[in-house]
Amino acid sequence: MGVRDTLRLFWAVLRANPLTLAGFLMVAVLCGLAGIMAIDPWLLVRYGPIQTSSASYAPPSWAHPLGTDNIGLDIYSEVMRALPLDLGIALAIVGASVLIGGLLGLVAGYWDRPGTAGGASSIVILRTTDVFLAFPSLLLALAITISLGRGPWQAVLALMLTWWPYYVRLVRGEVLAVKHLPYIQAARAAGVSEGRIVLRHVVRNILEPIVVYLTMDIGTVLVVFSTIAFVADAIPYPSATPEWGSMLSYYQQILPIASYPWLVFGPGAAIFLTVLAFSLLGDGLRDVLDPRTRRALVRSRSRPLPEVPAEASPARPDDPEAKLSGEVPQPA
Amino acid sequence: MTDPVLTVEGLTVNYSVGAGTFHALQDVSLEIRPGEVVGIVGETGCGKSTLGHAIPRLLPEPPARIESGRIVFRGTDLVTVPRWKLPMVRGTGIAMIFQEPLNSLNPAFRVYDQLAEAVRIRRLRESGRLPMFRPDRDDPFDYSRPPPPPKGGTLANAIVPGGVTAEAVQGRRLGSYRDDVLEYLRLVRINDPETVLGLYPHELSGGMRQRVMIAMALSEKPSLLIADEPTSALDVTIQAQVLTLLKELIDEIHTAVLFISHDLGVIAETVDLLGVMYAGRLVEIGPAAEVFESPRHPYTKALLRATPNRSKAEGALDTIPGAVPNLSRLRPGCRFQPRCVLARPVCANDPHPPLVPIGFGPAPAVHRTACLFPEEVAQLP
Secondary structure, rough: HHHHHHHHHHHHHHHHHHHHHHHHHHHHHHHHHHHHHHHHHOOOOOOOOOOEOOOOOOOOOOOOOEEEOOOOOEEEHHHHHHHHHHHHHHHHHHHHHHHHHHHHHHHHHHHOOOOOHHHHHHHHHHHHHHHHHHOOOOHHHHHHHHHHHOOHHHHEEEEHHHHHHHHHHHHHHHHHHOOOOOOHHHHHHHOOOHHHHHHHHHHHHHHHHHHHHHHHHHHHHHHHHHHHHOOOOOOOOOOOOOOOHHHHHHOOOOHHHHOOOHHHHHHHHHHHHHHHHHHHHHHHHHHOOOOOHHHHHHHHHOOOOOOOHHHOOOOOOHHHHHHHHHOOOOOO | OOOOOOEEEEEEEEEEHHHEEEEEEEEEEEEOOOOOEEEEEEOOOOOOHHHHHHHOOOOOOOOOOEEEEEEOOOOHHHHHHHHHHHHHOOOOOOEEOOOOOOOOOOOOOHHHHHHHHHHHHHHHHOOOOOOEEOOOOOOOOOOOOOOOOOOHHHHHHHHOOOOOHHHHHOEEEHHHHHHHHHHHHHOOOOOHHHHHHOOHHOOOHHHHHHHHHHHHHHHOOOOEEEEEEOOOOOHHHHHHHHHHHHHHHHHHOOOEEEEEOHHHHHHHHOOHHHHHHHHEEEEEEHHHHHHHHHOHHHHHHHHHHHOOOOOOOOOOOOOHHHHHHHOOOOOOOOOHHHOOOOOHHHOOOOOOOOEEEEEOOOHHHHOOOOOOOOHHHHOOO
């Protein structure tokens, strides 16, 4: 399957589902902005991370699109400067969790026959997972962050350590559901090796729920990370590395907040939009991954499959060969 | 006389479920020679499918356990083969068609992907890039070359979704297996194979799916094909079509077939040798025509009488009184004895009556029955 076909499929799905298109565009814009901010922030913002302007408590205006705070920091600049960090952290934590947890879940789910080496490793993996799950992940991550010494990378590491067990459970459950289906047995009967069955047949059929969970999880991680940043004081604000969560927790202490709603609006909206973007995208990805909905989407919105060539078309009723296999593909 | 492809000797399989042990197969012996079609019939739960799955070692072990016996496939006892070598036997050696065409195809793969995987395995094994089952050596497995790295990366193939348009399917991107795949789709008489290549299982009818399954099994050129109730899940007209196809293919390809079914009508016209199973035991085996015309085991007789069209033209269908015994609590002696009209005290004595030949003839094809009173069976109405 070529790159062009993939792109064509992608476009067909996006066109068929406006919400997916919105989610995809939002994610693309967020990633693009994050890229620009990482390379040269001055293209998009006019203030440095701890550079104050003359006006404090200025409401949104052309000079300050999201207003300024008590000491005159431009909130728009702060929110934009936090974008690459927040996005990168969320993706890194979720990515590491799905890799570690997914692999362990695959192993624990597929090789779980009691009394074998696989069964023993499955028990070890699952009980280790249980130990991690026994603690509230937020508290555990907080404890790890503080014991490692407060800081953004300590917080990231702590979240990675506490986040993977959920993926073990999720993946294992899906594998257990899939591995007894007849097509896995059929692949085994066809001489496909166990490793290939796991990587090709099992993984492909459990992708949908995992991709959906993963994209939604990006939002959760963002919020939890912000919480840790606040509670553990891992990322002080204002600082050279602003972060949405610490911004929110800092500004919500400024009273009366009703007089200066723009203080929390900027970072709040940034978190909201990021979570929304990934959720919408995840929903659409599920449609792409399921051949049924994918085919339906593409069929309904784009041009139909080319007509069957004349010589190969479902034959005349008097054709004995055709009678033998008189079934034709069911119309979608 | 040619050597058998498969010899099953005294195969005994138990399932350990919860507290009890189910004696699913007991002392089953069977021989299949090249090109021969052997049918197995019996009621639900008599061990037919267990036998079919036990031969390529597809039973989940545990809970299943091969207690004793040998499964000699082309000179190698599969019971002693370590589990990791079994993929070398399956596919290119023994292929299987399953009962549920609905779920036996991977829903995420196109017809092409399913078949290409089978063709790929055969090619890799034939070219020596994957170890192959070689019966003509002392050690039947050839480890001379390590398996090659998978082309294009297995993980990448697993994650990138399949194609969507017919152009994509017909394009050169499909790789080098396209011709082989088309050949086998034509072999199973699929109309317009070029279009079918790009379809997903959910877009195919039940009969088409079963045809694709058959194509998959045959494309690996197995020496033995196990068909486990290949037509049971299909409706009657499609069943007839698939059966006709199977019969034609068996003639064309000349592979040995173990045909498992609970439907005597399905099996009657297809098989050379017919085995009848009851409660985990083979109770009668012989040339199909002979078993049908003059059954020598009371169970076979009763089973034939219970078949529509065969017993009488009108009135209620004959039934076999009683039920199949609980396989976890077997009584000594003949397993059919509690339901048998000919039963006598001697029937309840251990051991179970062995399969003994009736009359004379070449050993493997002779009609054999596990009843102590075969002559009296012949006298039954």
